[in-house]
Amino acid sequence: xxxxxxxxxxxxxxxxxxxxxxxxxxxxxWARANLFSGWISTAVTLVLAYFIIRWAxxxxxxxxxxxxxxxxxxxxxxxxxxxxxxxxxxxxxxKHRFIxxxxxxxxxxxxxxLCVLLFVALYVVSAMRRFWRPSLALVWVGVLTLIGLxxxxxxxxxxxxxxxxxxxxVITLILATFGLAFAFPLAIVVALGRRSxxxxxxxxxxxxxxxxxxxPLISLLFMASVMFPLFLPEGMNVDKLLRAQIAIILFAGAYxxxxxxxxxxxxxxxxxxxxxALGLSYWHKTGFIILPQALRLVIPPLVNTFIGFFKDTSLVxxxxxxxxxxxxxxxxxxxAWQGFGVEVYLTVGAIYFVFCFAMSKYSQSLEAELNRHRVx
Amino acid sequence: MSETLxxxxxxxxxxxxxxxxxxxxxKWYGALHVLRDVSLNVALGERVVVCGPSGSxxxxxxxxxxxxxxxxxxxxxVNGIELSDDVKALxxxxxxxxxxxxxxxxxxxxxxLENCTLAPIWVRRMPKxxxxxxxxxxxxxxxxxEQAKKxxxxxxxxxxxxxxxxxxxxxxxxxMLFDEPTSALDPEMIKEVLDTMVSLAxxxxxxxxxxxxxxxxxxxxxxxxxxxxxxxxxMGTPTQVFETPQxxxxxxxxxxxxxxx
Ligand SMILES: Nc1ncnc2c1ncn2[C@@H]1O[C@H](COP(=O)(O)OP(=O)(O)OP(=O)(O)O)[C@@H](O)[C@H]1O
Ligand SMILES: [Mg+2]
Numbered sequence: 128x129x130x131x132x133x134x135x136x137x138x139x140x141x142x143x144x145x146x147x148x149x150x151x152x153x154x155x156x157w158a159r160a161n162l163f164s165g166w167i168s169t170a171v172t173l174v175l176a177y178f179i180i181r182w183a184x185x186x187x188x189x190x191x192x193x194x195x196x197x198x199x200x201x202x203x204x205x206x207x208x209x210x211x212x213x214x215x216x217x218x219x220x221x222k223h224r225f226i227x228x229x230x231x232x233x234x235x236x237x238x239x240x241l242c243v244l245l246f247v248a249l250y251v252v253s254a255m256r257r258f259w260r261p262s263l264a265l266v267w268v269g270v271l272t273l274i275g276l277x278x279x280x281x282x283x284x285x286x287x288x289x290x291x292x293x294x295x296x297v298i299t300l301i302l303a304t305f306g307l308a309f310a311f312p313l314a315i316v317v318a319l320g321r322r323s324x325x326x327x328x329x330x331x332x333x334x335x336x337x338x339x340x341x342x343p344l345i346s347l348l349f350m351a352s353v354m355f356p357l358f359l360p361e362g363m364n365v366d367k368l369l370r371a372q373i374a375i376i377l378f379a380g381a382y383x384x385x386x387x388x389x390x391x392x393x394x395x396x397x398x399x400x401x402x403x404a405l406g407l408s409y410w411h412k413t414g415f416i417i418l419p420q421a422l423r424l425v426i427p428p429l430v431n432t433f434i435g436f437f438k439d440t441s442l443v444x445x446x447x448x449x450x451x452x453x454x455x456x457x458x459x460x461x462x463a464w465q466g467f468g469v470e471v472y473l474t475v476g477a478i479y480f481v482f483c484f485a486m487s488k489y490s491q492s493l494e495a496e497l498n499r500h501r502v503x
Numbered sequence: 504m505s506e507t508l509x510x511x512x513x514x515x516x517x518x519x520x521x522x523x524x525x526x527x528x529x530k531w532y533g534a535l536h537v538l539r540d541v542s543l544n545v546a547l548g549e550r551v552v553v554c555g556p557s558g559s560x561x562x563x564x565x566x567x568x569x570x571x572x573x574x575x576x577x578x579x580x581v582n583g584i585e586l587s588d589d590v591k592a593l594x595x596x597x598x599x600x601x602x603x604x605x606x607x608x609x610x611x612x613x614x615x616l617e618n619c620t621l622a623p624i625w626v627r628r629m630p631k632x633x634x635x636x637x638x639x640x641x642x643x644x645x646x647x648x649e650q651a652k653k654x655x656x657x658x659x660x661x662x663x664x665x666x667x668x669x670x671x672x673x674x675x676x677x678x679m680l681f682d683e684p685t686s687a688l689d690p691e692m693i694k695e696v697l698d699t700m701v702s703l704a705x706x707x708x709x710x711x712x713x714x715x716x717x718x719x720x721x722x723x724x725x726x727x728x729x730x731x732x733x734x735x736x737x738m739g740t741p742t743q744v745f746e747t748p749q750x751x752x753x754x755x756x757x758x759x760x761x762x763x764x
Contacts, residue, residue: 400571401608405622405674406597415621420612500612500654 190214197221201463210466218467219474222458226475229294229449229457235286238277239297245270245277246300254489256496267308274301290368294449296478298368302440302450306375307433313376314383319413321388332384339381344442347374352446371443379436386428390421423497430490434483451475521580522547522678522709523568528577530563537563538574539733545711547677550704552720552741553713555730556756561713564730565680568711569600582677598626601671605683607663609655615642615666616651619673627674634673641669645699661692665699672703679703681712715760717745729753 162172193213195206197220206215219226228239249270252258258266278297281287320332339347351374352367359365394417402412422429444453455475459467523545530538537560545551553561566572567579570586570593579586581596610618619638623629629637642648645665647658655663664684671679681700685693697719704710704723714720720727720741727744729737731752737744748754 395606395608397604397606397608398610401602401604401610403571404569404597404600404602404604405670406594406626407622408594408626411625415613415625416610420610423612501656 188212203463203467206467214470215467216470218459218464218470222464222471223474225295225458226451226455226471227295228297229454230292231294232286232288232292235280235288238280238285238288239293239295242274242277242297243300245274246297246304249304250485254493271305271308290366293368295454296451298443298449299437299440299451301368302372302375302443303437305372306379306436306440309376310379310383310436313380314387315418317380317384318387318391321384322391336381336384339377340385344374344378344439345445347378348442348446350374367446368448371446371448375436375440375443379432382432382436383429386425386432387421389428390423390425391417393424394421423494426490426494426497430486434486437483437486438479451478521545522549522582523711524578524580525564525568526578528564528567528574528579530560530567530572530574530576537733538567541577541730541733541735543728543735543738545678545709548707548709549725550708550710550723551712551726551728552724553711553728553730554715554720554756554760555736556759559730560733561730562682565602565682565711565713568678568680569597569602571602598674599677600680601674601676601678602680603664603667603671603682603684605687607655607660607667607687609663609667609670611655614652614654615647615658618655618666619670622670623673638669638673641672642666644672644702645669646695659692660688661695664688664692664696668696668699668703678709678711681710681714683713683715685714685716717760721745729756731756 163169189212193209195209195213195215195217198205198217201221203215203217206217209215224233224236227243228236231239249267252266253263276282277285278293278301279288279290317332317335320328321336323329323332348371351370355370356365398416398420399412402416407416441450441452443450444456449457452475455471459465459471521544523543525541525543528538528541529536541560541564543551543564553565555561563572567574567586568581574586582599584592584596586593586596609615610621613621616635616638619642620631620634623634623637624631627634639648639651642651645668647662647665647669650658650662650666655666658666664687668684684700685696688696693716697716700710700712700719701723710723712719712724724741726738727741728735729744729752736750737748737753744753745757748757
């Protein structure tokens with residue numbers, strides 16, 4: 128151990144003008160500098176490495192070596208025997224269709240599956256900068272309409288499926304995509320309105336943001352599902368999913384509006400003045416000068432809020448909408464499968480993680496690309 | 504005092520119609536009286552240099568001319584159009600008045616070329632090709648055509664300020680306002696910007712320029728205006744103002760400026 132210490136001290140090129148010794152670069156150099164730079168750090172590294180490796184071996188044993196991958200028709204005895212030493216992935220094998228598609232009619236599962244693919248394709252296309260042009264809005268309208276058609280059916284020989292039977296991943300994607308697609312423009316309008324010179328517009332925006340931010344999303348969802356129908360005339364019925372969707376849009380809109388406003392406030396006053404002095408109209412100034420810069424500044428908090436709302440859609444479970452998490456929970460209600468929550472929740476969590484992590488990675492690259500002009 | 508002022512003003516270009524007219528303009532920031540009965544006539548083609556100590560209201564005065572600030576009393580007319588809450592009139596005025604700021608205020612997310620073409624395309628409704636040709640023409644005049652594809656952050660301060668001048672000129676303004684265009688620059692860059700402004704002055708552009716660059720004022724100014732505490736204290740040809748100051752305030756200011764240089 129003392130050997131390592133001496134070595135590390137000797138190779139730190141304090142005032143040495145010569146090129147760094149080989150041990151300072153590459154993987155070895157990195158490990159030496161970050162993990163073994165002194166006896167304390169070496170000790171910490173070794174202790175942590177011990178725990179990490181032990182845990183990883185345990186996890187591999189549980190998740191792969193001792194796991195039960197399938198059982199014959201709901202005979203879960205094999206799983207129960209492996210309890211504690213091996214995972215029961217059989218529950219996923221058995222229930223994945225239910226987790227992904229909820230109570231949607233079994234023979235029609237291709238429809239929500241296609242919708243999920245359409246959503247993913249829509250995200251990928253929208254993420255590419257070369258498709259950022261006005262016609263992209265039309266693509267969105269087209270794809271979202273198509274998704275609606277597929278889900279409801281009743282045309283082209285597809286049987287009609289009432290909304291109450293929709294469920295699973297597609298519900299999560301519907302709530303998140305429609306939610307953010309409407310909440311984001313709403314947020315921009317509200318953020319601009321909050322800085323308006325017209326007192327009435329400003330007041331409306333302030334009241335909206337403060338009211339919505341002041342209540343939990345859960346209570347908004349309750350209001351949408353329980354109270355809202357009371358105000359509707361007899362016989363008129365607004366779809367439960369739509370009501371939840373509106374609640375989510377309003378809620379996300381208020382939060383995003385504050386994020387956008389932060390970006391507007393961070394812009395130097397000179398940018399507004401230069402645009403004014405050139406004679407640009409309010410809309411040209413806002414569209415070409417102010418928003419492009421303000422939104423770039425707030426990409427990190429914006430995506431943070433996006434990710435938060437993607438996961439918050441799971442709160443709709445309290446008003447009985449079958450999103451991904453609720454479907455997962457319901458899948459293990461059946462007595463035969465009770466007690467295998469860990470496997471189901473790990474799977475559901477992994478699905479959420481894939482979407483959120485993709486958003487996060489994408490935002491990092493977007494930030495780097497859009498802020499290239501700041502680099503000399 | 505106002506008699507002598509009017510006399511000087513009208514003697515500069517008697518026959519030309521005034522490009523800018525300020526008549527007894529007053530402005531307050533809250534309780535702070537920043538412009539006090541400011542009256543100034545600028546004839547078409549005239550070059551006016553405004554100087555004065557910090558906080559004397561120079562910026563405020565020229566920012567009132569394109570209504571970046573609003574005045575509370577008095578009349579301001581640009582090209583015969585009176586500044587008021589009328590949005591149409593304001594658009595007409597801003598189209599004719601270009602402005603260059605101390606801190607350049609280029610749009611950092613747009614290239615140099617886009618900075619120059621944005622307003623001609625959207626305000627003047629000029630076709631894109633034409634606007635780009637025009638922008639290249641002015642970028643050539645300020646001697647940086649090769650930077651057109653870069654972003655402002657990649658240019659030196661002097662280059663940025665010359666782009667800002669080109670950007671304003673692309674709107675083909677009849678009047679140019681400069682608010683201390685060189686005071687954020689390193690000494691070696693001041694000259695390149697002043698040279699650009701001198702050649703602009705030689706084209707006969709109407710200019711109001713807030714600056715403490717005495718050499719520039721002597722070279723191009725038809726008139727020098729000295730402001731202090733929100734008032735126009737003295738005004739005359741550069742020789743009159745710099746060689747034979749009448750008031751103690753101007754004498755003090757000049758001695759400070761000279762010591763500073
Ligand atoms: N937005 C504002 N709110 C309140 N007071 C202001 C504002 N802008 C300027 N002032 C005040 O008005 C006075 C005149 O300011 P102005 O910027 O016109 O001076 P200036 O002559 O341009 O000075 P400098 O040479 O420092 O640029 C100053 O006392 C300043 O503090
Ligand atoms: Mg100033």
